[in-house]
Amino acid sequence: MTYQTFDEIRSRQLQCGHQFFDNSVNLIAVRHDNFFDNGFTDTLYLAYRDFGCAITDPNRNQLISIPWTTLAGSLGHGGALHPKQARGFNITTQQWETTAGVAILKAGQYLRAYQFVDNYAGWLQYPYFKQVAPVDIYRDADKDLYFKRGAGMTIQRGLFGINIHRMSGNGKNNNILNTRQAVWSEGCQGATEPEFKKILPIIREDARRFGNLFSYTVIEDF
Numbered sequence: 001m002t003y004q005t006f007d008e009i010r011s012r013q014l015q016c017g018h019q020f021f022d023n024s025v026n027l028i029a030v031r032h033d034n035f036f037d038n039g040f041t042d043t044l045y046l047a048y049r050d051f052g053c054a055i056t057d058p059n060r061n062q063l064i065s066i067p068w069t070t071l072a073g074s075l076g077h078g079g080a081l082h083p084k085q086a087r088g089f090n091i092t093t094q095q096w097e098t099t100a101g102v103a104i105l106k107a108g109q110y111l112r113a114y115q116f117v118d119n120y121a122g123w124l125q126y127p128y129f130k131q132v133a134p135v136d137i138y139r140d141a142d143k144d145l146y147f148k149r150g151a152g153m154t155i156q157r158g159l160f161g162i163n164i165h166r167m168s169g170n171g172k173n174n175n176i177l178n179t180r181q182a183v184w185s186e187g188c189q190g191a192t193e194p195e196f197k198k199i200l201p202i203i204r205e206d207a208r209r210f211g212n213l214f215s216y217t218v219i220e221d222f
Contacts, residue, residue: 001030001221002043002065003030003045003063003065004063005061005063006047006061006062006063007061009026009028009045009047009063010026010047012028012219013026013028013047013217013219016109016217016219018108018109018217019109019111019215020047021215022049023049023210024048024206024209024210025046025047025048025202025203025206025214026045026046026047026048026215026217027044027045027046027114027164027214027215027216027217028044028045028046028047028217028219029042029043029044029045029068029070029189029216029217029218029219030042030043030044030045030218030219030220030221031070031071031107031218031219031220031221031222032221032222033222034146034147034148034149034220034222035071035145035146035147036071036072036073036074036079036080036102036145036146036147037071037074037145038073038074038075038079038176038177038178039069039175039176039177040067040068040069040167040174040175040177040191040192040195041067041069042067042068042069042070042071043065043066043067043068044065044066044068044189044191044199045063045064045065046062046063046064046065046199046202047061047062047063048062048202048206049061049062050062051209064198064199064202066191066195066196066198066199067191067192067195068189068190068191068195069167069177069185069189069190069191070105070189070218071104071147071185071187072102072103072104072178072185072186072187072188073176073177073178073183073184073185073186074145074177074178075178075179075180075183076178076179076180076181076182076183077183078102078183078186078187079102079178079183079185079186080102080140080143080145081143081145083100083101083102083139083140083141083143084100084102084186085098085099085100086098086099086101086103086139086156086160087099087158088137088156088157088158088160089134089156089157089158090154090155090156091136091155091156091157092154092155097154097156099139099141099154099156100139100141101138101139101140101141101154102139102140102141102186102187103137103138103139103160103162103186103187104137104138104139104140104147104187105135105136105137105162105187105189105218106135106136106137106138106155106218107218107219107220108136108217108218109215109216109217110133110135110215110216110217111133111215112133112213112214112215113131113132113133113134113135113214113215113216114129114130114131114132114133114163114164114213114214114215114216115129115130115132115212115213115214116128116129116203116207116212116213116214117129117130117212118204118207118212124165124166126165126166126170126193127200127203128163128164128165128166129163129164129165129214129216130163131159131160131161131162131163132159132213133159134157134158134159135157135158135160135162136155136156136157137155137156137157137160137162137187138153138154138155139153139154139155139156140153160187161188162187162188162189163188163189163190164188164189164190164216165188165189165190165196166190166191166192166193166196166197167184167185167188167190167191167192167193167196168184168192168193168194169193170193171193171194172192172193172194173192173194173195174192189216189218
């Protein structure tokens with residue numbers, strides 16, 4: 001499903017039992033399928049209020065959307081076909097365990113879990129959102145390119161570097177997320193650089209007003 005208006009995505013967010021921020025930016029990713037398709041086939045929605053408009057102005061409530069991925073790429077070391085081992089807290093066994101499998105961010109809302117780093121000289125030499133609070137991830141190791149969310153899947157909680165960032169070279173709108181040589185996602189969230197940069201002015205204004213910690217939501221609509 002796609003959402004056309006601020007009110008539609010707000011209603012969906014609340015229907016899922018998540019918080020909706022009426023005065024700051026809402027970062028809501030919608031996962032459209034459960035295949036490791038190695039592309040940008042999900043959608044990120046930014047729902048926010050334009051503070052330059054009067055309260056009664058119908059244009060005050062804004063919604064933009066960009067092509068996105070909430071799943072790792074299939075190729076390259078750390079992709080779905082070549083999963084790594086990683087340590088995390090198994091929420092079923094309540095033990096710290098090292099488990100093989102590609103990371104899949106579990107649908108849910110992660111409050112103030114991401115710090116906006118507005119820096120062109122640091123990691124990736126581009127602004128990004130750094131994971132700074134625990135998130136829940138599935139570990140899928142069967143390499144069948146199909147993400148099964150049910151029983152038997154290991155769920156870990158922790159700091160895994162599930163960052164949100166550009167996933168292409170500057171100015172390049174790739175159709176393919178990962179290649180064997182260029183691995184943009186082992187579970188991170190993001191968009192190609194030309195799409196990612198569209199959200200930066202809005203994020204910068206929100207960070208100026210409210211600080212650089214952001215919440216991020218993943219909703220599954222399939």
